[in-house]
Amino acid sequence: MEERYNAYSFLLDRTARRVKQFAQRRFKEMGFNITVDQWLVLKQLYEREQLKQNELAGLVFKDNPTLTRIIDLLCEKGLTERNTHPDDRRCFMVSLTKRGRSKVREMLPSIQEVRLKAWEGLSERDFNQFRRILNKIYENLGDDMQP
Amino acid sequence: MEERYNAYSFLLDRTARRVKQFAQRRFKEMGFNITVDQWLVLKQLYEREQLKQNELAGLVFKDNPTLTRIIDLLCEKGLTERNTHPDDRRCFMVSLTKRGRSKVREMLPSIQEVRLKAWEGLSERDFNQFRRILNKIYENLGDDMQP
DNA sequence: CATAAATAGTTGTCATACTAATTATTAATG
């Protein structure tokens, strides 16, 4: 009976890990020298120019401490920078540096190539089902946190 | 175009994290005082009595260093023990202690209760689809590692 | 306006994940 809980959370966890691991190894092979999570952040910044760490964290679904550290690393690599917000001294506006933008442009084509492997033998319909189910689970376990 | 890769790996990762987080919070509420990953290991040992760390790592799909640390923690908590293998001094046979077994028996009923929440509004069919797709992705990205 | 509450970000701690390198032991091979 309790098999099912084990089954789904276990499969979910191990597949998520393998996907990330697979992508990470390709990143390494291609000499990208950043992590998959760092890539997600760069990608968002590339699309939206300027973001508060806050907003960025929401977009990539990471918590603030995790994002702080990712931004720290990206700044050390010279790919992003923190600029003070004109009206609110509590927050930073994060943006890509010149090198950050060219990094994203360098990586974009290869990223497209990476994604296909996972979906071999699966259909468009499978993808839609998959997305629907993942989102449903995500919502079911929502962080409702009423105070 | 490359949306899809982002979409699936991103959804997968965030859902997997939320599922683990949800379970972990329930564990905390119930005062279990172990992590979800530690639970997986205890569960396997409960079902199979004695296992080499090696075999255990395979069953829970974790690598050796990760498993070593989980076993370290479980031993510190007095839930597992390492015994020398009679024929092979390289490996340990890991097993539950008395306290480990009663811990598993204490937790089992509540675990069943935890699992349901995630699947609200999803069908048996959904579950099967989900499992099939996860496994397919897992296999597609297999660790083929030919030397 | 003064104080309390909320917000943005950081820091610290512990656990897990992946990689690489190391030790000890056993198995394979010339």
Place this chain on the structure above:
DNA sequence: CATTAATAATTAGTATGACAACTATTTATG
């Protein structure tokens, strides 16, 4: 049989993830 391979487990280093506690600043409120 001696040397090399392979195997089991560990250790070390870096990154992420969750949580709690903290600082600085801004907003709400009485």
